[in-house]
Amino acid sequence: MSNGVSYPVFRTSDRAAALAMARRLLALGEREYAQVSVDVELRTVAEVLRLRRALPDAWFRTENDEFWVRARHERAERPGEFHAPELSEDADDLGPLLPLWASMSERPVGSVEDDFTALVGRNHGLIHWDQLIWPQVPERGYGGRVEHDRVTLVLNCDEAGTETQVGTHTVCVGLHRTRDAGRYATWLAEQVGRSVIGPPYH
Numbered sequence: 001m002s003n004g005v006s007y008p009v010f011r012t013s014d015r016a017a018a019l020a021m022a023r024r025l026l027a028l029g030e031r032e033y034a035q036v037s038v039d040v041e042l043r044t045v046a047e048v049l050r051l052r053r054a055l056p057d058a059w060f061r062t063e064n065d066e067f068w069v070r071a072r073h074e075r076a077e078r079p080g081e082f083h084a085p086e087l088s089e090d091a092d093d094l095g096p097l098l099p100l101w102a103s104m105s106e107r108p109v110g111s112v113e114d115d116f117t118a119l120v121g122r123n124h125g126l127i128h129w130d131q132l133i134w135p136q137v138p139e140r141g142y143g144g145r146v147e148h149d150r151v152t153l154v155l156n157c158d159e160a161g162t163e164t165q166v167g168t169h170t171v172c173v174g175l176h177r178t179r180d181a182g183r184y185a186t187w188l189a190e191q192v193g194r195s196v197i198g199p200p201y202h
Contacts, residue, residue: 003177004148006201007185009194010171015155018169019117022127022153024192025173026109029132029149037105038116040125040155043098045091047123051102054119058084058104062097117155122167125155134175140187141180150174172201 010021026034041063042048051058061081084102088094104112113127132149134142152172173188175181182196189195 004150004174004202005177005181006150006152006172006174007182007189007196008170008172008198008201009185009189009192009196011168011197013168015117015120015169018153018155018171019113019127021192021194022129022151022171025151025171025188026129026132028188028191029134031109031132033131033133034109034129035106035131036109036111036113037103037107037128037130038112038126039101039103039128040116040120040123042100042102042123045094045098047121048087048094048098048100048102049089051119052084052087052089054115055102055104056084058102060084060087060097060100060102063099063101064097117153120155122156124157127153127155134184134188137184137187140184141178142175142184142187148174148176177202 009025010018012018012021040051042051042060048060052060059081060083094100104116109129116125116127129151132151134149136143150173152174154170154172156169157166173185175184175188178184182200185200186196
């Protein structure tokens, strides 16, 4: 079970402003081992093909429960995850897989964020910056724990982990879950002139 928790600290309809705020928060931490991962939900064949062309090294996974029920007895022959070059371009093949998520994981910070943010369009997307080390602030009860220190940008969704798509983008700070986590998240937000704006996501 994860011992991490995320607090929303910024929400806007301007995705460029959201990305800029995420980077300001990222700059607060030690980034020697930091990496970035991206994920986007695709609900149409046209979107899948567009992302396949734009992200030729992405992985695509199906979230279609009916696909898994049908394919349970033949999963070895019909995996639910496909590397972009292996993904069919045939609409008849892709349709039963929808919705598909396109992902790229553990990339160097700064290598994919701008292009990905532009590609997301109206789709639900996520950018995670992991393996940060937040500053130690003993008076706020936090010593920095790399396994949960992160920044997340949630695109076109009201909050992390929901299916409600809206026209706003939310930046969250992630940290180790302690009784003082909220106080420390507030301190992080204050360093960039913001505040915690909602309940935590566990």
